[in-house]
Amino acid sequence: MMIASRVIVRGVVQGVGFRPFVHATATELGLSGSVGNSALGVVIDIEGDGEAIDAFVARVRNRPPPLARVESIEREDSPPLGRQGFCIIETDAGAVGRTLAPADVGICDDCLRELTDPSDRRYRHPFITCTNCGPRFTIIESMPYDRAATTMKRFPLCANCAAEYVDPSDRRFHAQPIACPECGPTLSFVEGDAPAVTGEGALLRARSLLRDGKILAVKGIGGFHMACDARDDRVVHDLRERKHRPSKPLAVMVRDVREARALGVVGDAEADAMSSRERPIVLVAKASGYTLSPSIAPGIPDIGIMLAYNPIQHLLLGLAGDAAGPAALVMTSANIGGEPILYSDDDLERVGDLADGVLTHNRPILMPCDDSVMRIFGSGRQLLRRSRGYAPLPVAAPFDLPPTLAVGADLKNTFCLAEGAYVWPSQHIGDMGDLAVIDSFAASESHFESITGVVPHQIACDEHPRYRSSSWARSRSGDRPVRVVGHHHAHVASVMGENGRDGSEPVLGIAFDGTGYGADGAVWGGELLLATYKGYRRLAHLGYVPLPGGDAGVERPYRMALAHLWHAGLDWESDLAPVAACPPREQSVLLHQLATGFGCVDTSSMGRLFDAVSSLTGVRQSVDYEAQAAIELEGISRGVDCAPSRYTFDWVQSDDDSWTADPRSVIRAVVRDLRAKVPADVIGARFHESVAHLVLEWAIRGRELAGVDEVVLTGGVFQNPLLLVRACALLGEAGFTPLTGLQLPPNDGGLAYGQVLVGSSS
Template sequence: MKIAKIWVQGIVQGVGFRPTVYRIANALNLRGNIRNLGNIVEIILFENEKGVNLFLDTLKKEKPPIAKINSIELQWIDENDNEYDIYKKSNDFKILESSADFSGASVIPPDLAICDSCLKEIRDPNNRRYNYPFTACTDCGPRFTVIGSIPYDRVNTTMEDFPLCDECEDEYTDPNDRRYHAEASCCSICGPSLSLYKSDGKELAISNPLKKAVNLLDKGKILAIKGIGGTHLVAKVTDERPVKNLRKRLNRFNQPFAVMSSNLETVKTFAEVSDVEAKSLLSKERPIVVLKKSKNYYFEDNVAPELHNIGVMLPYSPLHHLLFSYTDESAYIMTSANRPGEPMMIENKEILKNLYGIADYYLLHDRKIMNRCDDSVIRYRNNELSFIRRSRGYAPEPYDLLKLLNPEIINKNANILSLGPELDVTFCIQKQGLAYVSQHIGNTNKFKTYEFLQESIEHLMNITKTSNFDTIACDMHPQFFTTQLGKELSEQFNANLTSIQHHHAHGAVLSADNSLDELVYIAADGVGYGDDGTAWGGEIIYTDIKSYERLGSLMPQKMPGGDTSTKYPIRMLTSILKNSYEEEELKTLLMKNYKDYFQYGEMEIKSLLKQLNSGLNVGITTSTGRILDSIAAALNICGKRTYEGESAMKLESFAYGAKDDIDIPIEIKKMDNRPVLDTKLILKDIMDKIASGENKKNIAAAGQEAVGKGLAEIAIEVAEKKGISTIGATGGVFYNEAITLATKKHIEDANFKFVQHRNSCAGDGSISLGQSIISSSLSK
């Protein structure tokens, strides 16, 4: 008889993997055992080669629904090895206690939506978990948000605070039960409970806090509701009063709110839903899906003002499903409970204190959230998936870089920490060729978010069993807080510090997502610090992962006052038009059509023109975002940015449904030996069409198309010279469906293959992954 030692890596802890192996082994009459090691599952079988192969084939076919096997390593052990004598005496198959001895790479499963079996239980009046809002099993529920360390056992989660009752204990210890070692398993007797608090922090003495909370919502109150990975602010969507109150209290007057609706059929009463969008809405990850508003859209205008789309999610926790069981409302606003720029709140004391004056009531529970995790956000463009935020439901499941890219590119022995950019930050830990990208962190300009970043790094190091780093990777921008943190951590770990150019990182992610070793791509976004010290954001770049060449761009434009021109896009428009008009003519035009867009009216217009003449405090940018902002300002769509991407989003919505095609010419010029798109010409043509009385919706659509076609034209020229047949698109601009489709069509009409992000973010949420990939290639 031989001894087979099998190591299985992947998502194999906390997903019912051990009881599945137990049942398969018993069905095949195999002797042996299984246990969780620190990061993997180890299986010992006392069986011949034929029996082991049958076992492995069966396991691959019958693995648990949410398990993922990344690798299986089989080692044959000498049957006379004394180490295994204790197991040879067994005549059956056993599940052994976990061990933390192993120090390889781990895969912690993300939080998942409630499964059908648990949902059926909470709806069954005869079930002991009827109406219990924390029901979970091995197929669903919280994972990442409750785990403190590995192995993934209850003692290492926040569920340790809730000792199992006798009935739950019986389920938990029965390998034939779906709750066998379901670490989040509990019931109303032994698990977490809900409490409802008034705005002054006093608890209401009521038997059904959830039912009362819904009653208050339906009366127009604003509630803070603590969920799996954080807290939401919740309000009606059909009542103007709570929507306006929520905006006023948050000082968030324009940014769209996401909503949660009871079921797919109800979503279809206010939004258009394609087959692929429906599939994502119903998936176990339950992201927010950005959908087009339907003709019958009936929410208050202030829910998602001046946009043609709205972010929608379906209930993913038992609490959410039960919430909708007490109401006839079709949806509720469900937005993250946080102060602007700060992380979502997770601690009860913090929620009661910091949301005072914002929420009218608080529905809280007593289970600790170990890791806050915002909702994920996705969008489909022409039925192609695009991640806007990759967080709950996906993080921290790693990318296997050795499978995505040529293994010769990746240094599988390197431990790398990459810190991302400044806004929309995630970080990434790379270990043994696996890249663990964190949940959404956010804006590290805010101190609390910066603290959250550091705490999250420490925690992910803990659950991946990473104690040191060879390389710390950060952005090239010298003033980013993440750059400063990179310097500190490189000293702490005695690690190399590697600065990665922003758009190079974008390209590396795009390449990996499409398993390409080299690529010509368009990088179009708001800003990325260029290696010449200027603000890039409309670039055509070639990369072979390790290095990059900037081979084309938008025409450099003056950006007076730096970030002030980002907040007030009329300043950027003025700069671009400066040499297209006589100064007095431009001043008259601005006074007549755009005076209110300037903070200080005529006085600011005069001082701005003087600033442009002198060049004092005037930067240079090739940003596509600033061009789209300028088009939006020119068309009187948006005069002040109050949230990230506002002008471009409103421009896309304004242009949506344009009926007549009009042409805005594009011109490619040469500058510094590279082709550039003349954006000044595009803006001047837009101004001329406005003056001639052309329909503004049609102008908006044509402006977007001109930008997309112009970038595509340069990329085609570059790809032809480099002999590359594939052209990609990355950066936040490519969340815009119209620009993406215009770019795609122009590239494919020229017989090039067009690629986009598939399982990563086009925006800055995946920059840390790109930094990690490049750093790994440089350390080979």
């Protein structure tokens, strides 16, 4: 029977080849009608045989284009109008609404093939893209997503490209950022005051600069990278000096999985993650024949590897037949210290100051976006930074949300906008200690409002009275309510929400991190919370230890070790590593502070306990980057057999009916082992085992008290793979269901999502 149907498809359906796909599918099934974008999503008016329409809808649901995400399909039937043919309706410029802006996508196999095919008209074209790949989020100025709303609008299509753009059978049909050598952007290479070299010459110069052991800045998708030969220790040192980044690990870029396997232990799961369209940096163990500069990831067993994800990077690494150049490049964001990544053409001079030469181009980057970072653990993936490739795609909300902005935390900041069934986490913004980062936060936030269409009616922020993110929220709130959310409550809520829990049943939330402002004014960070979105009860925490001198205690782990020794009633004997590391004058000031409590704040931080043990075992006395002491302790402990012993936390019941796990018993046992000449790696392994067992003991206690067996593991400490894998195994054996983040990081980068959920539940 002939009928007509209106089909409305919602989800990620713009900029992913959806309309061409609809056109091709309808034509194949002999249906007539039209397809267009609207405020509602993709609207398809279609008519023909009823069974063919059923088949059409099934195809849309089950086999959409690779980058599409179909969230819902509505269909309404009516009598046929006798339309002929099928057409694509141009986007109405006034249409705005809940269509989702797409994320940047790594170069696809088809484009890579054309890039290397001398007979293709886009052979060696640095800006080759198609419907299935290329920049999106970083070039979109506004929604709906069309070429005129991207930074590609300044490059009118040539006749050949225009023909592809309107040909429904072409892979570039309605692909917005396409270009070719005739009509696209151009590369240029700048070195000092010399005149710029353009085109293929620019690439040749850039590659010879790298070959000569110099530092190249190269404009990519979300900003400038600084690149150098990853095998050349001298130039890696030089790069670290220019970036003011003494030892924080640097990522390495190679061409493909085969080359990645020469550098790291890349299993199937790691290979899949690396070559996924998001192309994150994947952390893997260094391979046994590791030959890169030892300065790339000093002091740790892992290395971060990413595959080339845009054509410029492939050309830089060289195609078959090109003069040999470095096969592995250090690729790190171009910035100094904690400043935001440089991305704009206005930044060219600063980029030029950092590097020996700059490979740039004239396709503007509108939104900066750092590379994402991931680790595979067990059968799961853990995103440590969710940014390029993921932003600005939303994650699902576990319940219907009012229009909300959550501003996140001050470290590893990301924010979230939310409304209805969606939460949009931003790209990685950075550490809010830097004024330029706060500016970048504000710019990204207003851009996110425009591309999501969310007008927040409330703002959620952290409880910390001195967080810059929180004061930003208060200063911008106007007459909108500001929802203040406890730090660790937000951590737990974030994991609950990602796992689809609606909050009607509480979970046991174990939040281990470095620093979070607690409800009693102490620095929390070793917490067991019985939590729903509406509230929480603190069932247990790590016993308080005085943290002397705030930031100094974080930057110099020996201070934390001395505080733990003092707290445990142990003398500062000179053979102990933290005592030897602390200058005598600093010792006397510290002792005075601890004795009087002056300049000290109580902390239950698990991150600081890792610091103290790292210092005691002589692993790390002062840090150049966050969590360095704990990361290096995990590094030496991994794979070490600590049987049969571990340490135990004594349990103390507090006045308020909660329990504290006393770190003093562990510190005393560590010192006993040191005196007995137990090697540092064995002590480290025993300590990890102890903390994993503490997780289990807390879960058992929580189950006895509340009858709950879902256990959320969250907070930056759970980025520790040894601890996370062991804790999950122990919980599983004891019949618990461990819950961890799926897309959002366990560190403060995942906090804003939890703030949204708690802030919307009061």
